[in-house]
Amino acid sequence: MIKLFFKINLPILLIAAGLYGCVNLKTINVFSSTALESTRKFEDLEYSFKQNCLDNCHNKSITDLTLDPQICDCKANEKADSITLVIYQAIKGYFDGLAKLSDNKLTSYKTDPLSKPLAAFKYGSFSLDKTHVEAYSIISGILLRAFTDKYRGQKLKEFIIAGNDPIKTLIGFLDFNLSANLVGKLNVQIQVNKEIYFDLTKDATLSTYDKRKAVEEYYQLNDKIERRQNELLTYSKTLKKLAEGHQTLVDNIGKMGTDEFKEMVISYASYIQNLNSEFNKVANK
Amino acid sequence: MEKLTAEQVNELANHFLAMAEDLEAYREKNFATLLDKQNKQIKDLHQLILKFSDDFYTLSAILAFDEVQSSLSLIEELKIKMKITLQTLQDIQKVINIAGSVVTLGNAIVKIDPKAIAEALISLKDAIGI
Secondary structure, rough: OOOHHHHHHHHHHHHHHHHHHHHHHEEEHHHHHHHHHHHHHHHHHOOOOHHHHHHHHHHHHHHHHOOOOOOOOOOHHHHHHHHHHHHHHHHHHHHHHHHHHOOOOHHHOOOHHHHHHHHOOOOOOOOOOHHHHHHHHHHHHHHHHHHHHHHHHHHHHHHHHHHHHHHHHHHHHHHHHHHHHHHHHHHHHHEEEEEHHHHHHOOOOOOHHHHHHHHHHHEEEEEHHHHHHHHHHHHHHHHHHHHHHHHHHHHHHOOOOOOHHHHHHHHHHHHHHHHHHHHHHHHOO | OOOOOOHHHHHHHHHHHHHHHHHEEEEEEEEOOOOHHHHHHHHHHHHHHHHHHHHHHHHHHHHHHHHHHHHHHHHHHHHHHHHHHHHHHHHHHHEEEEEHHHHHHHHHHHHHOOOHHHHHHHHHHHOOOO
């Protein structure tokens, strides 16, 4: 009877055990991998606090008509960059950890290194049947995976819940430094240019042609600044969605494994993917 | 006196920028009637206010560090825990590999095959990672 029970139910149990972990963790993996990819867009940002400081010095040299390089003190801006970088590294490390832990490849153990020598093992008249060894190897592989996936699932839940508040704070401050402070500095640059180019249009010593050239240059400069702001603001949208997605993950962690959970998380991942494409478009302009 | 937060300093930077914008708008609107001296005074003030605004934005970004310290420590702790979990799960494959190498070595010893023993020892060494 017991034998019959196992004969009928064991394959079902094994398949169920194997699938349970895979499906659950795949959703988390899709979200964390997308989050990691999006966070990494930071490295594609072509602007920084230090670059802004250097640009200001450069612009001042042009306005003052001086060929001597300006003494450019950008220490504070370098510090602002390094702080922003530390925050970015922490966020990247967190999502990298989640993505690696939720990757199903992690627990796709190869049992061949043990089953092959076992099948070949002979001691006097004692030897193991090759087909039995292979069958046990498959079963043990599936069970091993089921247990380790359950362990991974529990650990991931713990990490996601414990990481929610600090990761949201860090994402918030990375966003703040880029979209509120660096974008603010670019607004200052727009205002500086406005003053310089207004005076050029009123300069009686310049010809109308020179004035037109100055106006053209002014619009080109503004376009460049606005492009940089756009890039930063698009990245900011991604960061906001990322924090929102993480909160949704925590709020619904009890539903992990359900279709509702899967749909919710995947929709965040797709939205973030779209923002990544938007960022790529803005960055390549 | 309480220390200003990163958000408060950012607000201050925004106010200074708005002030500078208003001042420049006034200068442009009244450019024809302003004396050269007045024009220069407004420009100097405009540049000074913009410099303050720019410095405040930088300062705000620096002050953010004070406010993320505890979050940074918590995430660092989690990263270490994740690394340990990852290592534990990766070690399972290592254990399977070691067990396989031990069986291969046992097989070679039973057969008294010196070449196979030497090869099995190398494979065991690799599996253990020494």
